[in-house]
Structures are given as C-alpha cells and as structure tokens.
Amino acid sequence: MDWKTGRMRLTFELESDVSSSIDKMKDKPLRIIAKQWREKRSLDANAYYWVLLSRLAEMAGISKPRAHNLMLRRYGQNLMIAGQMAYLVVPDTTEAEETALEAETFHIRPTSQVKQGKDGKAYRTYTVLAGSSTYDTKEMSELINGLVAECKEQGIETLPPEELARMMAEYEENHRKKETV
Structure with a gap:
C-alpha cells in the first residue's frame, strides 16, 4: 500500500531478461492483466488423447467427433x-x-x-x-484421465500412470524453457 496515495502497489518479477525491450516501453502506459497461473497443456498429451479417442471410437463403432463430444460431455469444461x-x-x-x-x-x-x-x-x-484446444494442463489431465478410465473399461491398452505423468511433466518443463527464450 502506498501510504501517500492510498493505492495498492504490485511488483512483478520476470522470468526472462527484457532489458532490451524496456527502452521501447519507457514512458508508455502498459496494461497488465493478472490471472491465476496454470500451465498450458502438452501437445504430447493432446496427441495421446486423440490416439486413445480413435481407438475407443473404433471399438465402439462410432465417429471420432461423436466420441470426442461424449468425452467432453462427461469430463469437459x-x-x-x-x-x-x-x-x-x-x-x-x-x-x-x-x-x-x-x-x-x-x-x-x-x-x-x-x-x-x-x-x-x-x-x-x-x-x-469449451473446446479441448483451450484447456490448460489441469483441465486436459481431467479429460485424459476420464478417457483413460473408459478405455480401460473396454480393454484398450493405455499408458501407465507414471508414464503419463512423466509426459505431462516433460511438456511443462519444455514449456517453461520456451517462455524464457
């Protein structure tokens, strides 16, 4: 709290060096939006979802769009x-x-x-x-976990939980590296 003005003051710490951009922004108003942090989902996780979904759709004798809509209805956002x-x-x-x-x-x-x-x-x-392409890691995990459970019920082979966790953790690490470049 700034005691003179009565306004709240918020300080941000940046994960990467933006010193080369500071001169361009100097003396210009900035708009900063604060949101709860959530990792974006993994493209590997996305690919895994579609592989499993295709297998489930084939076994059930339905189209992939129908299978996707059924999964979103059960586990989506x-x-x-x-x-x-x-x-x-x-x-x-x-x-x-x-x-x-x-x-x-x-x-x-x-x-x-x-x-x-x-x-x-x-x-x-x-x-x-919401379409699954907008999901963050937590939301995509819920969708994949639901799909995995349904695949297991049908006898469709799925990744072991530790492999799925490794895949998601690997993506999150790669995602952090890309953001700091």
Missing part, C-alpha cells in the same frame, strides 16, 4: 463468458441431438430443462462446452 456459464436452446429432437453429437465446431451438453416454445414445439437447454 463449461464455456464461461464474463464469469457465467453459456447456454444454448435447441429443438428437443433426435435429429438435433444427433447433430450435436457429431459436431466438430461446437460442443454442447444437454440439461434436463425442456420448455415449450411459442410455436408449440419442445426446446431443450444445453450447456455450451
């Missing part, structure tokens, strides 16, 4: 907009549900809320899900 969950209202029909399950560009999870529209037709509320 809700899309948050301005701190609020995003919802979508869709006709409550088999055709609409099939379209949602096969979608590649959007991901939604049905709720139990069904209302009658002014046109007399039933409409179901769906929760909009």
Whole structure:
C-alpha cells in the first residue's frame, strides 16, 4: 500500500531478461492483466488423447467427433463468458441431438430443462462446452484421465500412470524453457 496515495502497489518479477525491450516501453502506459497461473497443456498429451479417442471410437463403432463430444460431455469444461456459464436452446429432437453429437465446431451438453416454445414445439437447454484446444494442463489431465478410465473399461491398452505423468511433466518443463527464450 502506498501510504501517500492510498493505492495498492504490485511488483512483478520476470522470468526472462527484457532489458532490451524496456527502452521501447519507457514512458508508455502498459496494461497488465493478472490471472491465476496454470500451465498450458502438452501437445504430447493432446496427441495421446486423440490416439486413445480413435481407438475407443473404433471399438465402439462410432465417429471420432461423436466420441470426442461424449468425452467432453462427461469430463469437459463449461464455456464461461464474463464469469457465467453459456447456454444454448435447441429443438428437443433426435435429429438435433444427433447433430450435436457429431459436431466438430461446437460442443454442447444437454440439461434436463425442456420448455415449450411459442410455436408449440419442445426446446431443450444445453450447456455450451469449451473446446479441448483451450484447456490448460489441469483441465486436459481431467479429460485424459476420464478417457483413460473408459478405455480401460473396454480393454484398450493405455499408458501407465507414471508414464503419463512423466509426459505431462516433460511438456511443462519444455514449456517453461520456451517462455524464457
């Protein structure tokens, strides 16, 4: 707290040398956004997810988009907009549900809320899900762990937990090195 102005003062420590950039920023206003730190997910973890998902889809006799949507519905993250969950209202029909399950560009999870529209037709509320490409390490781990559990139930071979942990730790270390370059 700056006792003269009554304002809070926050100091940042940088992980890399930015001294060559300081002159360019000198005397210019800066905007700094503070967010909770989370590691970004591993591309190796992403590749592993898609390999397992492909095996599960093949064994179940369904498409990869359908398998992906099912995993997101069970283990995925809700899309948050301005701190609020995003919802979508869709006709409550088999055709609409099939379209949602096969979608590649959007991901939604049905709720139990069904209302009658002014046109007399039933409409179901769906929760909009964040695409897995936006997940951080923690979120991707939840998705992969759920997929691994489902694969094990179907007898699909998966990596041992220590190998998956090693893969994620290796990525996080490589990610830190890239950020300091």
